[in-house]
Amino acid sequence: MRNLLFKVCTVVLGSVLLLSSCDKDHWDEQQGDCFYGYKVENRNVFDLRSITHCPYNQDTAFLTGIKNEKHWIGMFDQQTKKQLQEWNGSETIDREIKIDRGYGEIETMRLSAFHFESDIHKTSWGFVMIPYYTERGSNWGIGMLEAGGYARDILLLNGDKLIVYPLNNPGIVQPHWFQESIVVSSYEYGGEGIDYTVLSPDGKKVVDMKDRPQNWLVEEKNIFPVSYTDGIGLRDWRRDAERCDIRIYRNNYAISETVWETPIPSLLNIKGDARFNITVLEQGNPIWKYRIDVTNRDGSKQQVLFTVNVETGALTEI
Known part of the structure; x- marks a missing residue:
């Protein structure tokens, strides 16, 4: 009886392992290289479905992802695919995002990934950018085009630190302000208008503003x-x-x-x-x-x- 039970358990366990292996093989075969050919130095504890390719210029590209349930960003050489730098967030990402669509409508999004669009600005101390959070279904795969998403927060890449400044409906108004600070904007549905805030390079609020710093004659810069x-x-x-x-x-x-x-x-x-x-x-x-x-x-x-x-x-x- 014991031998029979052992054989049954062995068969069941083997089936589970085989099923897990098949699922993983199917995922790897479907996705190919989840890191888009870039030489990520440490590939442990990634949510592989979260990896996103974000081109920056002809020489440099970013990858974004969720690593150990925190923001992760890597910067790579476009030609050699070598990793130039990486930034790891220190705070756990909230996977359930409540989105205020106005008119009293609140939508819940299951956060799967984040990417950047045109809101990437080089500063004297690093980069400042707006992440767009997206939800990916089971049919999503590497190589699929992804645009839009829900813009939330300001990310500051200062030295080797990844700093998240929480902000709804964010904008980057002035990436080069007084003493290396930046000016950002935000608004809330049903609020009194757009809010403007000066942030220090380490993501601390310096002062709130009532008006947008801009040049009425030529470009805002x-x-x-x-x-x-x-x-x-x-x-x-x-x-x-x-x-x-x-x-x-x-x-x-x-x-x-x-x-x-x-x-x-x-x-x-x-x-x-x-x-x-x-x-x-x-x-x-x-x-x-x-x-x-x-x-x-x-x-x-x-x-x-x-x-x-x-x-x-x-x-x-x-």
């Missing part, structure tokens, strides 16, 4: 911070549909107020469709030196040099 709350920018004050005056200003975004605003004499009554290139040549205390290159639609050009006192707004053309 041409807003230059003076402090965590204040920035210097330029705007066009329209005379009519075809002509405008260019002014330089300082805003306090924490209280959403203009500290000062000064017209630039050589840039008064200019064509409204002109293009501008702004360069800060010197940033003294408190005098800054600017160069503005203007290109009109007819190809004619103009260059203006001036200094401005960032405390008072006093301007002198050179």
Whole structure:
């Protein structure tokens, strides 16, 4: 009887092991290389279904995944496939995400993976990015295109640290702000509007803002911070549909107020469709030196040099 029981147990155990082995072989055969050919140095304790390829540029790519139930990001050489660096999160990922869709509708998503789209910014201390969380069904496989997802949180890759700053409906407003900080945005359905926050490189809140730091004349990157709350920018004050005056200003975004605003004499009554290139040549205390290159639609050009006192707004053309 004991021998019979032993044989039955052996057969059952063998069947279970065979079934597990077949399932694993089927998964490996279906997926191929879960790491997309990249030479991940330590492949233990990964959720293999979570591995996602995120191209960055022609030389570098990221892989994202869930390792030991925490965020994992690896950076790799596109040509050699060698691992350049990796970041491991310190906090366990919440697999059940509650998503507020508005209108009182709450959706629950079973988090399977995360990836990046265009929200990857290089900083002096590393990278800042927005993860898009997705849910993958049983039919998902390596090589399938994946877009969209639920954007939540801000990830800061500082040195070898992966820092998660919790944030709903996030945005990266200024990846290069005062003393290597960043400015991020968020909003809640039913809230009072968009919130803006300055974060330090180690993911700590510095200050909240009421307004978005931006340059009204050209690209947002041409807003230059003076402090965590204040920035210097330029705007066009329209005379009519075809002509405008260019002014330089300082805003306090924490209280959403203009500290000062000064017209630039050589840039008064200019064509409204002109293009501008702004360069800060010197940033003294408190005098800054600017160069503005203007290109009109007819190809004619103009260059203006001036200094401005960032405390008072006093301007002198050179």
